[in-house]
Amino acid sequence: MRRFFEYVFKLWRWLVLWWTYRPIYKRGTPLAENIKARMAYFKRFRPVIFPVQVYVGDSNAEGFEIGTPGRMLAERGITGRGIGGDTTWGVRQRIRFHLKEGAQTIYLAIGTNDMGGGFDVKDMLDNYRAILEQIPQAIRAVCMNIPPVHPDIFRREYGYDMIQTNEGIKSANVKLEELVQEHGREYRDIFSVLACAGGKLCPEFTKDGLHFSDEGYARIAALL
Template sequence: MMLSISSAFAQFSTYYYQKKTLYDALPNDKNEIIFLGNSITDGGEWAELFRNKKIKNRGISGDVTDGVLFRLEEVYESSPKKVFLLIGINDLSRGKSKAYVHKNILKIVDTIHEKSPKTKVYVQSLLPVNDCYGKFRGHTNKGASVLWVNKKLKSDASAHGYTYINIHDSFANEEGKMKKEYSNDGLHLLGKGYLNWVDIIKAYVK
């Protein structure tokens, strides 16, 4: 996605621009393990959670698939060892179709493979949401779309050369909504939620 800095500033938030320019300025390391996504990724202290200094947090609160595409060069230029991607719920909340989210996630994966062929890409399912708190209504009413995107991401893993990780089901209650023990707003995670996430993906990280 080719945008000028000025047009990006207009399209994305000031926080996005603050974080993007910071990530651009940070040095690259060998064998980086990158966590890439929106606020749910941004909120995790990944290097501490895994006790691994090679892990880099490249989450930006409020980010969307187009935002990830616009800043993707910083991710692949270090030829990272692994990339763990979780993105899409903000697109859905802003009226983007589930097909649009699916297409853009595949574009992110394909671009990483093209620019950094040795990088292993892990696409994590979108997490469940819960509307019981009355917060983030534009996000927490997208449960059906989340399931659709996840189903497509699972089915396309082999064709696009990524590993699909189903983190959704371990966070969902019997109704398919985010368990209250993991979130206090129906969208973002509490500490226990991050510990659950780590437990699900630790074998892939290590």
């Protein structure tokens, strides 16, 4: 009976999270179209470096596949698997695909858009927990925490304020680290290596206050 109620609770939580994240994932939204295009790309261009290592995440992970950052990733034998705009909910749905690609190491770099989209940290962590539970213990999982942002540069670039704050990100990272340790997985503190005094993303490490510059990617690559 206990297992039955646990199953019902998990199903209820899945439905709640599905409904919460549905507005940005429903058919026809920019994110849904990007996911469709990127997944088609992933299926066409399979990892060719063995053992397979994949770097899964959002637009900052996608940016790790281009130009100089792309070479940094390739030199470490890692295949980029980023989707711009994605959240922990999206990675929760596609993590099995990456396992079927034969991944022996999975780098998880996700959570920025959960924070930026105003989603509850508890919901983000529930998704993250579900991601880790889907990855067999025999597969190495390396969890990058949520990076800092620079609100002033972002406002100057885009003309409006971002939702997330560095204080909120730091608080979420404390809980994320606890979750990762609970599951016996590896944790990488990219927040600290990218932050300047005051906890903001260093200007030299960003293009627009949110996305990384080549210098920012180099700091992350050193942790892989």
